[in-house]
Amino acid sequence: MLLVQLMRGAAVHAGNRSPHCIEPMVSWVWGPSAQPSGLRRAHFSSCADGDHPMVLITGGLGQLGVALAKLLRRRFGNNNVILSDIRKPPDHVYNSGPFIFSDILDFKNLREIVVNNNISWLVHYSAVLSAVGERNVTLAKEVNITGFHNILDIATEHSLRVFVPSTIGAFGPSSPRDPAPELCVQRPRTIYGVSKVHAELMGEYYHHRYGLDFRCLRYPGIISADSQPGGGTTDYAVQIFHSAVKTGQFECYLRGDTQLPMMYIDDCVRATVEFLEAPSDTLVSRTYNINAMNFSPEELTEQIQKVLPDLKVVYSVDPVRQAIADGWPKALDDSAARRDWGWKHEYELPELVQTMLTHVSQGAQLARAF
Numbered sequence: 001m002l003l004v005q006l007m008r009g010a011a012v013h014a015g016n017r018s019p020h021c022i023e024p025m026v027s028w029v030w031g032p033s034a035q036p037s038g039l040r041r042a043h044f045s046s047c048a049d050g051d052h053p054m055v056l057i058t059g060g061l062g063q064l065g066v067a068l069a070k071l072l073r074r075r076f077g078n079n080n081v082i083l084s085d086i087r088k089p090p091d092h093v094y095n096s097g098p099f100i101f102s103d104i105l106d107f108k109n110l111r112e113i114v115v116n117n118n119i120s121w122l123v124h125y126s127a128v129l130s131a132v133g134e135r136n137v138t139l140a141k142e143v144n145i146t147g148f149h150n151i152l153d154i155a156t157e158h159s160l161r162v163f164v165p166s167t168i169g170a171f172g173p174s175s176p177r178d179p180a181p182e183l184c185v186q187r188p189r190t191i192y193g194v195s196k197v198h199a200e201l202m203g204e205y206y207h208h209r210y211g212l213d214f215r216c217l218r219y220p221g222i223i224s225a226d227s228q229p230g231g232g233t234t235d236y237a238v239q240i241f242h243s244a245v246k247t248g249q250f251e252c253y254l255r256g257d258t259q260l261p262m263m264y265i266d267d268c269v270r271a272t273v274e275f276l277e278a279p280s281d282t283l284v285s286r287t288y289n290i291n292a293m294n295f296s297p298e299e300l301t302e303q304i305q306k307v308l309p310d311l312k313v314v315y316s317v318d319p320v321r322q323a324i325a326d327g328w329p330k331a332l333d334d335s336a337a338r339r340d341w342g343w344k345h346e347y348e349l350p351e352l353v354q355t356m357l358t359h360v361s362q363g364a365q366l367a368r369a370f
């Protein structure tokens, strides 16, 4: 019954966004996780067959890579998007399109993949996230800095368009927090944040020095139902949905009033594709903030309780993740992305909660059926 009610609610949510491509084309596609929401409107520039880029996604088996690959494959064809990682993919991912082993620390292997597959766009998702990075600084330095240098050199060598996400974690306690602007003091206190500021600056330097087509979005915390987060500070906002559906109880590691910027995964991958497709001359900057909503654990709980009133949340604060969150922005100013390349989010908190509960309930029902 819960599922039926949720699906009814989700089906009526259809966003309107403004197209900002050279030749705007409105088409109807199935969203990456579109079962409950049905047909959604997609605004992309038209793209003749021969114009398709050949895309490589590194770190593609994390929280975001598979959803991005789905959207890019729908757009450019299944065989034109290669997922890669150092882990073994689950069967459904392996069977859904090209997958290749790639360790970003292995420069020669990375170069071979780029050359042999005629790669033209590189989406660099491999990373060690904030909480795991504080537990293993050496690994974070290696993957997020040394690995990124390999990406930068190969992208420059082969004239690739390269997308590297940054994060709200690239700001720190001395940055303005409400909202954090595009340009301000950035003195993060995590190795994750330091490595992302390094990536922003190096990418912009290579753009100016060598003409590299470097593109970077500072993502907020991303919320997804089908994929698990990889060890960040915003993970609670995914975990709470699974606990709410499975046990009706959740132990939150952040204080109830910790407000952070957040976004639903469909908005995140759509923003990424739109930004990748934006004509170079519309990009005033090479690094943009993007955002959708800002909320605290208490506000998220309240919204979930509108559907699941029995949900109980207790707070058991983890000092490491709380200190990280306390140095991050409460909101992001993303007006430049909205102005320059037409960024517009679709999901606000009520739609996010509706959609997440629908997906997570469906998943739980399926799991019980097997």
Ligand SMILES: NC(=O)C1=CN([C@@H]2O[C@H](COP(=O)(O)OP(=O)(O)OC[C@H]3O[C@@H](n4cnc5c(N)ncnc54)[C@H](O)[C@@H]3O)[C@@H](O)[C@H]2O)C=CC1
Pocket (backbone or CB within 6 Å): 058, 059, 060, 061, 062, 063, 064, 065, 084, 085, 086, 087, 102, 103, 104, 105, 124, 125, 126, 127, 128, 129, 143, 147, 165, 166, 167, 168, 218, 219, 220, 221, 222, 223, 228, 229, 230, 231, 232, 234
């Ligand atoms: N998920 C989020 O809330 C946010 C993510 N981002 C950024 O988006 C990107 C993707 O994030 P997620 O998918 O959440 O990360 P994740 O932690 O879920 O996945 C990262 C992937 O990188 C892979 N990896 C680790 N070492 C590697 C190596 N040596 N070679 C190749 N792959 C390696 C891991 O196996 C993993 O599958 C990251 O750069 C992250 O910093 C930015 C802001 C928010």
Ligand SMILES: CC(=O)[C@H](N)C(=O)O
Pocket (backbone or CB within 6 Å): 129, 130, 131, 167, 168, 169, 192, 219, 220, 221, 222, 231, 232, 233, 234, 235
């Ligand atoms: C916001 C991020 O970059 C990530 N989810 C993390 O919490 O580390």
